[in-house]
Amino acid sequence: xxxxxxxxxxxxxxxxxxxxxxxxxxxxxxxxxxxxxxxxxxxxxxxxxxxxxxxxxxxxxxxxxxxxxxxxxxxxxxxxxxxxxxxxxxxxxxxxxxxxxxxxxxxxxxxxxxxxxxxxxxxxxxxxxxxxxxxxxxxxxxxxxxxxxxxxxxxxxxxxxxxxxxxxxxxxxxxxxxxxxxxxxxxxxxxxxxxxxxxxxxxxxxxxxxxxxxxxxxxxxxxxxxxxxxxxxxxxxxxxxxxxxxxxxxxxxxxxxxxxxxxxxxxxxxxxxxxxxxxxxxxxxxxxxxxxxxxxxxxxxxxxxxxxxxxxxxxxxxxxxxxxxxxxxxxxxxxxxxxxxxxxxxxxxxxxxxxxxxxxxxxxxxxxxxxxxxxxxxxxxxxxxxxxxxxxxxxxxxxxxxxxxxxxxxxxxxxxxxxxxxxxxxxxxxxxxxxxxxxxxxxxxxxxxxxxxxxxxxxxxxxxxxxxxxxxxxxxxxxxxxxxxxxxxxxxxxxxxxxxxxxxxxxxxxxxxxxxxxxxxxxxxxxxxxxxxxxxxxxxxxxxxxxxxxxxxxxxxxxxxxxxxxxxxxx
DNA sequence: AACTCGATTCAA
DNA sequence: GATATTGAATCGAGTT
Numbered sequence: 001x002x003x004x005x006x007x008x009x010x011x012x013x014x015x016x017x018x019x020x021x022x023x024x025x026x027x028x029x030x031x032x033x034x035x036x037x038x039x040x041x042x043x044x045x046x047x048x049x050x051x052x053x054x055x056x057x058x059x060x061x062x063x064x065x066x067x068x069x070x071x072x073x074x075x076x077x078x079x080x081x082x083x084x085x086x087x088x089x090x091x092x093x094x095x096x097x098x099x100x101x102x103x104x105x106x107x108x109x110x111x112x113x114x115x116x117x118x119x120x121x122x123x124x125x126x127x128x129x130x131x132x133x134x135x136x137x138x139x140x141x142x143x144x145x146x147x148x149x150x151x152x153x154x155x156x157x158x159x160x161x162x163x164x165x166x167x168x169x170x171x172x173x174x175x176x177x178x179x180x181x182x183x184x185x186x187x188x189x190x191x192x193x194x195x196x197x198x199x200x201x202x203x204x205x206x207x208x209x210x211x212x213x214x215x216x217x218x219x220x221x222x223x224x225x226x227x228x229x230x231x232x233x234x235x236x237x238x239x240x241x242x243x244x245x246x247x248x249x250x251x252x253x254x255x256x257x258x259x260x261x262x263x264x265x266x267x268x269x270x271x272x273x274x275x276x277x278x279x280x281x282x283x284x285x286x287x288x289x290x291x292x293x294x295x296x297x298x299x300x301x302x303x304x305x306x307x308x309x310x311x312x313x314x315x316x317x318x319x320x321x322x323x324x325x326x327x328x329x330x331x332x333x334x335x336x337x338x339x340x341x342x343x344x345x346x347x348x349x350x351x352x353x354x355x356x357x358x359x360x361x362x363x364x365x366x367x368x369x370x371x372x373x374x375x376x377x378x379x380x381x382x383x384x385x386x387x388x389x390x391x392x393x394x395x396x397x398x399x400x401x402x403x404x405x406x407x408x409x410x411x412x413x414x415x416x417x418x419x420x421x422x423x424x425x426x427x428x429x430x431x432x433x434x435x436x437x438x439x440x441x442x443x444x445x446x447x448x449x450x451x452x453x454x455x456x457x458x459x460x461x462x463x464x465x466x467x468x469x470x471x472x473x474x475x476x477x478x479x480x481x482x483x484x485x486x487x488x489x490x491x492x493x494x495x496x497x498x499x500x501x502x503x504x505x506x507x508x509x510x511x512x513x514x515x516x517x518x519x520x521x522x523x524x525x526x527x528x529x530x531x532x533x534x535x536x537x538x539x540x541x542x543x544x545x546x547x548x549x550x551x552x553x554x555x556x557x558x559x560x561x562x563x564x565x566x567x568x569x570x571x
Numbered sequence: 572a573a574c575t576c577g578a579t580t581c582a583a
Numbered sequence: 584g585a586t587a588t589t590g591a592a593t594c595g596a597g598t599t
Binding site for chain 1: 580
Binding site for chain 1: 585586587588589590591592593594595596
């Protein structure tokens with residue numbers, strides 16, 4: 001019989017014997033919500049011990065209003081749990097899930113504003129400060145955090161998942177999302193191993209000796225002086241695009257912006273030092289000494305992951321720019337002595353996802369090639385891989401013009417099912433309708449009055465604007481089904497991997513830690529002796545995730561996994 | 572002083 | 584006339 005352990009700050013119906021001193025309450029229930037043991041009042045910092053005990057004896061699925069609020073404290077105390085249900089994350093999915101059972105719960109969700117449309121997550125106050133064990137589990141004791149309410153919403157959420165094939169997929173999504181929240185907390189706790197000395201060395205190499213904050217590093221200052229001379233602008237601040245643009249125009253360089261990739265086209269003595277300046281300026285401001293001081297502690301970079309933070313279901317992140325660790329500094333991501341990094345990524349995940357989604361047998365056949373784009377090239381582009389790739393990316397992103405747009409008919413002729421699916425998704429979006437991922441994560445509702453404003457446009461400029469907006473939403477829905485389903489695949493991949501690593505650990509093998517995740521790429525920090533075993537788990541998990549999602553279909557989802565000492569050695 | 576916005580560059 | 588998706592983060596420059 002499946003059991004659930006609900007964790008909350010307090011209980012309404014079971015006032016504490018010693019008022020004000022209990023810091024949490026835990027209730028074990030069955031699938032119908034019936035209590036299996038009396039609710040347990042937890043005092044002081046005893047929650048980790050209580051959770052560890054129940055996990056060992058009952059192995060329940062843990063129900064939290066927010067895993068992000070509760071689990072980091074448990075992980076810090078050395079406690080891990082196998083399964084969870086994150087009421088908040090599930091609420092966010094059900095709000096827009098087209099296959100959910102309509103009813104009172106969904107209606108209630110529909111009546112309140114979607115927080116996803118509110119302020120970005122990083123602007124909201126942090127849910128919890130995992131610094132002080134004593135205060136760790138003392139939330140304000142409002143009704144909304146009460147155990148009865150968490151349990152009631154949990155049961156409503158279970159009831160909202162229909163007992164159908166679609167419901168099974170939705171249930172998988174909800175479980176995977178919650179598992180993701182556990183993984184996110186564990187990864188933040190583990191941290192990316194970061195070699196500060198190596199980072200400082202490469203900064204010194206590129207920028208010159210370290211200077212106080214606010215002072216321009218020596219190599220940048222030298223280049224700035226060159227730029228001032230070459231542009232005959234003695235007061236130029238090259239950090240100001242506006243000033244730079246004016247100075248360049250004055251020097252007879254006809255540009256309308258100062259973007260690096262456009263400057264590469266221009267022949268002028270100033271271009272080379274300018275590009276050099278931009279390159280190291282970016283390094284200094286985004287990942288320089290200040291970045292290391294602020295974000296690397298105890299040899300670990302610990303970004304916070306925001307599960308489901310992107311509409312498509314991808315993760316967002318906060319702190320240190322974890323979604324954009326530049327290749328320039330990846331040599332500083334270095335395994336501890338005796339350990340190695342296992343870096344794995346899913347090769348050409350999104351087009352393979354499209355093949356599976358659309359059941360396009362021709363595209364599936366191309367996907368049996370190790371290099372999918374070469375497979376497409378050989379099938380319909382005369383072996384021209386570059387053309388095949390831009391055409392495919394264009395189909396998934398919604399390119400209408402340029403080379404990619406011109407290649408679209410050719411691609412559609414070869415893969416009518418696949419291209420037809422993304423075109424259908426785009427049409428849905430343009431018509432103001434929504435679409436859903438394979439497991440059933442739906443797009444948010446188009447803004448109120450969106451269609452109305454389309455028909456009400458009077459002037460020609462207004463008309464053009466609403467048409468552009470419609471196409472924009474079409475590109476969004478077109479990409480949503482692919483990016484969102486790819487995110488589901490990645491979530492299942494990690495979930496499967498975590499399960500196997502936990503099993504290994506339970507059997508006494510140190511399988512190391514997941515330390516980083518980025519869309520279709522994972523990094524593990526593992527004892528060198530276990531590297532090959534972990535690589536095997538990574539591959540096994542990918543196969544398992546593919547079957548978990550799609551069943552047995554003729555589409556391969558190969559992953560590459562390499563064992564390295566530092567991140568720059570991976571691909 | 573704090574906030575907002577555009578420009579830019581980084582990532583998958 | 585042209586337009587590809589999703590993000591994070593920093594800076595300068597203008598605003599409140």
